[in-house]
Amino acid sequence: MKYKLGDFVRFVDEKMEGFVTRIIDDQMIGVTGEDEFEIPVLASKVTTVHGYEPAGTKKAAAEDKPVILGEFEKKGIYAGVIADARASSVVHFYLVNNTSFQLLAALTTEKQQVFKGEFADIVAAKSATKIYSAQLADLQVWPRFIFNIVYSTKQNIEPPAPLVVEEKFKAKDFSTSKKAIPLLSEPGWLIRLDEPELVIDAQKLKESFFKSPEEKVVLEKPASEVDLHIEKLRDDHQFLQNSEMLNIQLAHFNKALDAAIVHQLPDVVFIHGAGNGILRHELHKILSKHPKVQTFMDARKEKFGYGATKVILK
Template structure:
């Protein structure tokens, strides 16, 4: 397969173009155009459009040594940075980020019934290279990653222990907030590869068990308008199925309603959107039997349309 995710291509027989957003098999690819509709097409029926680059940042390899004063030599800072493609939003790129003063000699294979070599090369100091690309929504289908890294420098430095990352990603691995990925300076999920395992602080752990009840039960005062759209609640919403999304939204709704009651708010508005109406229906069902709810109604239509519910509390 000569194409990879994020490549910009043009159809041979039609006046259409777009980005490769899926590798179906050795002969078929999925191409997404400006209308965000993915079209399956034979790879032989498209051609590359040169001058376009995908959102990944591939660093040039420069194995030449640069002498760095020992005091300024940076020994730590190896990451996997997962960032979205700037053109094909459904695609993410795995960047091997070298924020150290070493050259990294890296090999990367994927494992899914069989092993497949994906990348081999040298990552220069303070640079990054894309080693893998994948469909964001297909995380459950992603293969297991096997990444091996050796450190190299001509300088008089004690050799670092080689790194081995051998794991399969799950949706929960991307549940945290996005951060700025070093070197490439793009927002994304950051996995530190050269950080030792966290050691539990026994005293802090003990303190967490013996906090006063009042401190444990402190409830923050909610805002008057609570947005339940999943993209407002979780950064990893692209990886979550519809059933889990509804569970997360209802859980946040319950906590916000309880907090409004604790703080004796006269009313609170939940923004649920119009959509297919499932979330609105579930909210209304629970509000209808809540002992602390006086009544509820559609919020101001000129502001929210039919996408919000105002709740009057007793």
């Protein structure tokens, strides 16, 4: 298969073009156009459009200049994940080398005891390069990633032992907000591969044995309207299954309800949306049994429709 995820292609027999967003098998690919619909097509029926390079195609590197010994960075190797700027259903993985070492790096994937070498190359100091691409919707079935990294430098510095890291990425790995990827101009998620050494402070450890276990739990005063839409609660909602999203929304609801009770609010509105009604049903089931709830009702329909519930507290 000569095509890769994120490649920009044009149909041979039709006036259409788009991005490769799925590798179906050795002969079929999925192409997504501007309408965001994925079309299965024979690989022989499309051709590459030259001149477009998806995010991460080029290596990003600092200028080749000597590293001052005092500035030599020994830590800072990451896997960076960035959504393709034009085909958002595709994400690209980069090996980000923010150290002063040159790296001999290899990526192998494993799925059901089938191993495949995906990448092997030299990654210069202070550089980042694309190593893998995947379908975002297939997160739950992504393979296991095996990174093998050997450090090298021409300076009089002892390199660390070779780094071997195995990762099975899950939705929780993308639960944090996007941040700027070092050495690249794109926002994305960072997964640290060379974890910093754990330094144990013996004195603080000793003091911790004598600390009182009693700690006050501080609940911030909630707003009068609490939005439970999943996109308001998590930046990584596109990675989550429906059951995971519901659990997150219910946890946020319970925390906000407890805070409203602690701060003695007379009432609070929970915006849950209309949707399929599952979240609304679960909220009403909890509220109907809660000892601190006087009553509840649909909030102002002219503002929320049937997408919000007003709770009157005792």
